[in-house]
Amino acid sequence: MRLPLVLSFSVALVHASISLHWLPLALLSSSRAGLVHASLAGTFADGGQTLVSAMMMFVGNSQKVYILDKAEGNAAQVDGHPSWGSVLDLNTHQATVMSVQTNSFCSSGMHLPNGSFVTFGGNGAIGPGGNIGSVQNPGGGSGAWDATYQDFDGSRAIRILNPCTDSDDFSSPNCQWFDNPAVLSMQKQRWYSAAEPLGDGTVVIIGGFVNGGYINRNYPNTDPTYEGGAAEPTYEFYPSNGQTPQIMNFMIKTSGLNAYAHTFLLASGKLFLQANYSTMIWDSQSNAEVDLPDMPGQVVRVYPASGGVAMLPLTPANNYTQTILFCGGSDMPDAAWGNYANPQINTWDYPASKDCQRITPEPADGSTPEYVQDDDMLEGRTMGQFIILPDGTLLMVNGGTNGTAGYATATGQTPNFADMPFDMSLASGPVGTPAIYNPNKPLGSRWSNAGFLSSNIARLYHSSALLLPDASVLIAGSNPNVDANLTAVFPTQYQAEIFYPPYFAASTRPVPSGIVSKITYGGDYFNVSIPSSSFSGSSNDAAANSTVVMIRPGWTTHAMNMGQRFMQLNNTYTVNNDSSITLHVAQAPPNPNLFQPGPAFVYVVVNGVPSNGTAVIVGSGNIETQSTSAASTLPDSITLASAAGSADGDSTHTGSESSADSGSHIGAIVGGAIGGIAALLLIGGIAFWLRRRNGSNNARMPAPTRPYNYTATLGGPNAGLGATGALQGSMAEFAPLRTTGGYKDEPHEYEPPVMQRYEDSASGSGMSAHYI
Numbered sequence: 130m131r132l133p134l135v136l137s138f139s140v141a142l143v144h145a146s147i148s149l150h151w152l153p154l155a156l157l158s159s160s161r162a163g164l165v166h167a168s169l170a171g172t173f174a175d176g177g178q179t180l181v182s183a184m185m186m187f188v189g190n191s192q193k194v195y196i197l198d199k200a201e202g203n204a205a206q207v208d209g210h211p212s213w214g215s216v217l218d219l220n221t222h223q224a225t226v227m228s229v230q231t232n233s234f235c236s237s238g239m240h241l242p243n244g245s246f247v248t249f250g251g252n253g254a255i256g257p258g259g260n261i262g263s264v265q266n267p268g269g270g271s272g273a274w275d276a277t278y279q280d281f282d283g284s285r286a287i288r289i290l291n292p293c294t295d296s297d298d299f300s301s302p303n304c305q306w307f308d309n310p311a312v313l314s315m316q317k318q319r320w321y322s323a324a325e326p327l328g329d330g331t332v333v334i335i336g337g338f339v340n341g342g343y344i345n346r347n348y349p350n351t352d353p354t355y356e357g358g359a360a361e362p363t364y365e366f367y368p369s370n371g372q373t374p375q376i377m378n379f380m381i382k383t384s385g386l387n388a389y390a391h392t393f394l395l396a397s398g399k400l401f402l403q404a405n406y407s408t409m410i411w412d413s414q415s416n417a418e419v420d421l422p423d424m425p426g427q428v429v430r431v432y433p434a435s436g437g438v439a440m441l442p443l444t445p446a447n448n449y450t451q452t453i454l455f456c457g458g459s460d461m462p463d464a465a466w467g468n469y470a471n472p473q474i475n476t477w478d479y480p481a482s483k484d485c486q487r488i489t490p491e492p493a494d495g496s497t498p499e500y501v502q503d504d505d506m507l508e509g510r511t512m513g514q515f516i517i518l519p520d521g522t523l524l525m526v527n528g529g530t531n532g533t534a535g536y537a538t539a540t541g542q543t544p545n546f547a548d549m550p551f552d553m554s555l556a557s558g559p560v561g562t563p564a565i566y567n568p569n570k571p572l573g574s575r576w577s578n579a580g581f582l583s584s585n586i587a588r589l590y591h592s593s594a595l596l597l598p599d600a601s602v603l604i605a606g607s608n609p610n611v612d613a614n615l616t617a618v619f620p621t622q623y624q625a626e627i628f629y630p631p632y633f634a635a636s637t638r639p640v641p642s643g644i645v646s647k648i649t650y651g652g653d654y655f656n657v658s659i660p661s662s663s664f665s666g667s668s669n670d671a672a673a674n675s676t677v678v679m680i681r682p683g684w685t686t687h688a689m690n691m692g693q694r695f696m697q698l699n700n701t702y703t704v705n706n707d708s709s710i711t712l713h714v715a716q717a718p719p720n721p722n723l724f725q726p727g728p729a730f731v732y733v734v735v736n737g738v739p740s741n742g743t744a745v746i747v748g749s750g751n752i753e754t755q756s757t758s759a760a761s762t763l764p765d766s767i768t769l770a771s772a773a774g775s776a777d778g779d780s781t782h783t784g785s786e787s788s789a790d791s792g793s794h795i796g797a798i799v800g801g802a803i804g805g806i807a808a809l810l811l812i813g814g815i816a817f818w819l820r821r822r823n824g825s826n827n828a829r830m831p832a833p834t835r836p837y838n839y840t841a842t843l844g845g846p847n848a849g850l851g852a853t854g855a856l857q858g859s860m861a862e863f864a865p866l867r868t869t870g871g872y873k874d875e876p877h878e879y880e881p882p883v884m885q886r887y888e889d890s891a892s893g894s895g896m897s898a899h900y901i
Contacts, residue, residue, distance in 0.1 A: 170634035171581040176603055176625030177222030180205040180215045182613070183605035183625065184591040185238060185686040187246050188730075189292025191598045191744050192219055195227075196605070197248065199234030199591075200255055200280035201612040201621075210279040211613075214306060217625070218295075219597065225299070230308040231283030235341075237322045237389070238684035239692050242330035242726040243750045245291045246684065247367065249334050250319035251283030252341060259611045271340060284318035284340070286310045287367060317361050317374055321345075321388035321432060324684075324691055328398055328721035330752035333413050335364045335402075336380045336387055342469030343433065343535050346385030353384030359469060360384065364413075368752065375416055383407050385466065388432040389687060393440055393490075395451055398722050401490045403438075403455070404431045410490055421490065421498050426460055428482050433534040433555070434458035435688045436482070437525055439515035441568050442678075442695040449696070449723055450493060454503065454568070456485040456525070457510040459533055473541035476532040477550065477557040481509035504575040507564050511556055514594050514688040515566075516602050517695040518630055519678055519732040519739035523566040526604055526628065527588035527688065530558030534590045534687060536609045552617040554609035559587035559619070563628055584626055587619045593685040598730055598742040602628045632738050637776045639663040639675075639740040641712075641733040648679065648698075648729070648747045651719030651758035657733060661708035661775045664735050668772035672702040672710045674736050679717070679729045679747065696724045698731075701766040708772040715761035717747060726755055 181198035189195050198213040205212045207226040214227035234252035241247055254262030254272030262272025266282065273282050286308060293304035307313070315334065322337035338345050339361050347356050354362055354376070362381055363374035380387055383405035390404040400411045406429060408421040430436035436458030443449045460482050467473040485503035492498060506513070506525070513528035536553035538546040551557055561583035567575050590609035597603050607622040608614075614621050643657045657677060664671040677698045683690030699715040712733070717724055726748025732739040748755045 169629040170631050172629055173582060173584050173604075174627045174629070175222070176605065176627045177217060178224060178623050179217060179605050179625050180224045180226055180623065181213050182591060182608040182621050182623060183593045184608065185233065185236070185248070185684070186593045186595055186603070186605065187238065187240075187684045188595055188597065188682045189216070189246070189290070190244075190294055190728075191730075191742070192294045193217065193292055194219060194595065194597075194603060195246070195290060195292065196224070197229065197233045197236075198608075199252070200232040200275075200278050200283075202257060202278070203613050208279070210277070213280070216299075217603075219599075220295075222625075227306060229288065229306050231281045231286040231288070231310060233283055233286070233288065235321050235687070236283065236286070236288075237319075237324040237334065237337075237691060238686070239324045239326055239332045240681065240684065240727040241289075241332075242746075242748055242752055244728040244746060245289055247290075247332065248288045248684075249286075249315060249324055249332075249367070250322055250337060251286055252320055253282045253284055254278075254280045257612075281310070283310070284320060285314040285316075287313045287315060289313070315367075316365050316369070317363055319361055322361075323390040323392045323402075325392040325394055325400060326692065326725040326727065327394060327413065328725060329754050330726045330748070331370075332367045333364055333392075333400070334367060335377060335390055335392060337361045338388065343471050343537060344385050344466050344468065345388055346468055348464075348468040348473075350384055353381050356384070356469075377411070377416070377418075379404070379407070379409050379411065379418055386429050386431055386434070389689060390431060391438045391453075391455075391689075393451070393453060394722055394725060395491050396449070396720060396722050397491055401451075401453065403453075405429060408488070421488070422500055424455070425486055425500050425502070426482075426484060428455075428458050428460045428484050428486075430455045430458040432687055434461075434482075435512040435528075435534045437510065437513040437515045437528075437688060439517060439523060439690070440694060441487070441523075442517065442521045442697065443723060444521070444697040445699045448493060449718055450489060451491065451723075452487050452489045454485065454487045454515070454523070454566075456483075456503075456506050456515070456566075457513045457528070458482050458484075459511055460484075461533075467541060471537040471540050472533070472535075472555065475540050475542045476555045478531060479533075480531055481511040481529065483507075483509040504566075504572060507576050507578060508560060510560055512589055512592065512688040513560070514592070514685070514690070515693075516594055516596050516682075516690070517680060517693060518596065518602075518632075519600050519680060519734050519742075520630075520632055520737045521567075521569070521676075521678070521695070521697075522630075523568070524602060524628075524630060525564045525566060526594050526602065527592045527607075528560050529556040529587075529589050530560060532556035532558075534609075536590060536611065538611075551619060552609075552614075553611060554589060554617075554619045556589050556609065559589060561585055561587075565631070580631065584628075586622060586624060586626065588622070589619055591686075592622075592688070595685050595690070596680060596682045596730075597627070598744070600630070600632070600732065600739045600742065602630065604628055635738045637663065637665075638738055639733050639735045641740050641743075644731050644733070644743040644745070646745055647750075648731075648745050649716045649758065650721055650748065650755055651760050652716045654713050654715050654761040654763055657712040657714055659710040659712065659733065659735060661710075661773070663740075663776065664774035665776040665778040666774055668704045668708045668710060668774060669768040669770070671735055671774055672704050672712075672766070672768070675702065675710065675712055676700070676734045677712060677714045678732050678734060679724065679745070680732065680742070681724075681727065681729045692725075692727075694724055699761070699763065701763045703764075703767040704769040704772045706769065706772075708769075708774060713763050715763055716758075719757035719760055721748060721755040721757070726750070726752075 185197040194217040196215045203211045212226040214229035215224045217224045236248045236251040238248040254275045256275040262275030264274040288308040319337035323335040365374040387404040393401045406424040406427040410419045437456045441452045465474040483506040486500045510528035516524040564578040592606040594604045605625040683693030703711045730742030
C-alpha cells in the first residue's frame with residue numbers, strides 16, 4: 130500500500146504587493162540608479178519553463194542560461210526526438226530546445242578560459258522505459274545508439290558550447306553544442322567524474338563510475354580499485370597531455386563513496402579533494418597525495434549523500450585564505466549504503482545531517498590543517514546547495530530532510546517497487562525554505578531564514594541552482610525518476626523559479642561605470658564610478674562600505690557548483706565634489722590558482738546592495754601559463770565631509786548584513802602562476818565570451834509571478850534511464866558519430882533486494898547503468 134505524501138515544507142505565498150509584471154535589476158540605464166520592486170526580497174517568482182529538466186545548468190552570458198538533462202522522454206522535441214538540451218533567455222524567461230547528440234546523464238562540466246563551457250562523460254544510449262539503446266555495444270551491457278530517442282553513447286564524450294547572445298545566429302554551428310565523440314572524447318568512460326581547472330586553464334577530470342549505479346562499489350568490497358571493471362579510479366586532463374590516465378590512490382581509499390569528489394584548486398597549485406569521509410591534498414603533476422584529517426563524525430558529503438559544499442569568499446580581509454565549508458549530507462553506516470544496485474536500508478527514513486565543518490587546507494601560519502566545527506544548519510539537508518551571493522553571504526537552497534540522492538526500484542529492506550512510498554525517490558521531506566549563512570557572524574548566529582517565503586516545488590535529486598547576473602538566484606530541475614514522469618510523488622520538474630535574496634529589499638541599486646572587460650593577474654588598477662543617485666546618506670560612508678567582487682557562478686549539477694568562486698578585489702576610493710564616488714580597483718592578485726582564468730561577473734556592492742553583474746574574462750582567454758604582474762598599487766582614499774548621496778534613504782536599505790569587509794585594504798598578494806601547457810585547440814568558430822555581449826538596455830519582462838502548483842506542466846510519456854558505451858575517435862578530423870563501440874560484456878539484470886555483485890573476471894566488466 131502506497132503511503133500518503135506529507136509535505137514537510139510550507140506552500141509558497143506570494144506577497145500581494147508583487148505585481149504581475151515587475152521591473153528587475155538587469156539591463157537598467159547607467160544614467161540613473163537601478164529601481165526594483167522592494168517587496169521582492171525573500172520571495173520566489175516564476176522563472177519560466179525549462180522544456181527539459183534542469184539536471185545541469187550554467188550561465189553562458191548576461192542573456193542566456195544553458196540547460197542539460199539526461200536523455201529521456203521529454204515532451205519537447207528537437208530534430209524529431211525528445212530534447213535533453215535547452216537555453217533559457219533571461220530577458221523573456223522563454224526556453225528554446227537545443228540538439229545534444231550524446232547522453233549527458235550525470236556528466237561533469239567546467240568553464241574554459243575564453244568563456245566557452247565543456248562537459249565530460251555521461252552514460253550510454255537509452256530508449257523508452259529505461260531500456261538499453263536499440264543498437265548495443267559489444268556484449269549488450271550498454272547502448273551505442275537508440276532508434277527512438279536517437280541518443281548516442283556519452284560515456285567518453287567531451288561537449289563544447291560557445292555561449293551566444295540575441296545578436297548572434299543561433300542556428301549557426303558556432304552557437305550550438307559540439308558533441309561528437311568520434312572527433313573529441315576522453316580516454317576513459319566516466320560517469321559522475323569530478324572536474325576542476327588548474328591555474329593555466331587546463332581541466333583535470335577525476336574518477337567516476339564506468340557505467341553507473343547507486344554508489345561506486347560492490348559489497349563486500351573486495352576490489353576497491355576497479356570493482357570488477359565498474360569503477361574508474363584514474364584521472365586525465367583536457368586538453369589531453371598525451372599521457373595514459375594514471376590511478377589516483379585516493380579513489381581506491383574512498384571506494385564506494387567517491388562520485389563527484391569535491392575538488393578545489395589551492396593557492397599552491399595543488400588540489401584539495403574530499404570524498405567518502407576522507408580528505409587529502411593532491412599534486413596533479415607528480416600524483417603525490419598528502420592525507421588530511423577525516424571528516425568529523427564520518428559524515429559523507431559527496432553524492433549520493435550530497436552535502437552543500439563551497440569555498441568561502443576570498444577577500445583582502447582574510448588575505449585571500451581558502452577555507453572550504455561543508456554542510457549536510459548523511460552519516461549513514463557503511464553497510465547501509467549498499468552497492469551499485471541500491472541502498473541496503475530505506476534511506477527516506479534516515480535523517481539527513483545538519484552538521485557543518487570548515488577547513489583551511491593551507492594555513493598561512495604553516496599549522497596543521499584541521500576541521501573546525503561550525504554552526505549546524507537550521508535543519509538537516511541532503512542535496513542542499515550553496516550559492517555564493519555578491520554581499521559575501523551564502524544562500525542554501527533545495528534538498529530534503531531525509532534520505533539521499535539517487536533513485537531505485539527497491540532497497541534491501543523494500544524489495545517490491547509497489548511498496549516504495551515515494552516511487553523511485555530515495556529522499557523525502559523536501560525543504561522549500563532557503564537559508565542564509567553569514568561566515569563573518571559569531572558562532573551561534575551564522576544561519577537565518579528570517580523573512581523568507583517557501584516554495585512548494587520539491588527540489589530533490591537532479592535539482593540545480595545558479596546566481597544570475599542581476600544577483601537573483603535561478604532554481605530549477607528535480608527528477609528522482611528513471612525518466613520523465615509527471616505523476617510520480619516527486620515528478621519530473623520543468624518549472625523554474627527565481628529567488629530574491631534579502632538585498633532585494635532595497636529598491637535602488639548601484640549603477641557603476643568603468644568596469645573593465647578583462648581582469649589581469651596583477652597590474653595597473655582601474656577606476657569605477659558610482660553616481661550619487663546610487664546611494665543615500667554620507668558619500669564617505671558609502672565609499673567606505675563599497676566592494677568590488679568577482680563571482681563565477683559555476684557549472685551546476687547534483688547540488689554542486691563546479692568552479693564556483695568569489696573574490697573581492699582590493700580597492701581604495703575618492704569622494705568627488707559632485708558627491709559621486711570613484712573606486713580605485715586592483716586587478717586580481719598575481720596568482721591564477723586563487724581564481725582560475727575564464728569568465729566571471731563583477732558586481733559593485735554599496736552598503737550590502739549589489740549592482741548588476743558585468744561580464745568579464747579573467748586572464749588571457751587561453752589555456753596557457755598566465756602572465757602575472759606585481760600586485761596593483763592603489764592611491765590613498767580621499768574623503769569629502771559635505772558629500773551625500775541623492776537616493777531616497779528607504780530605497781537603499783536592505784535589512785541584511787553582508788560579510789565582506791570593504792574597509793580593509795592590503796598590499797601585494799604574493800603568488801605565482803602554475804606552469805602552462807599548449808594553448809587550447811578549440812573547435813572552429815568558438816569566440817571570446819565578451820565579444821558576444823549585447824549592449825541592449827531594454828528592461829527584462831519575465832513571466833508573471835504566481836503561486837505554484839505542486840506539479841510539472843510539461844513532460845512526456847514514461848521513458849528511460851541511461852546505460853553506457855564508449856565512442857572513441859580522433860581530434861584530428863570531424864567525422865559522423867559512430868553507432869557501435871567499445872564496451873566489454875557487462876551484466877545488467879536487476880535482482881532486488883539481494884546485494885547483487887557485479888563482476889566478470891573474464892571480461893573485467895562491471896555493471897551497467899541500468900539502475901540509477
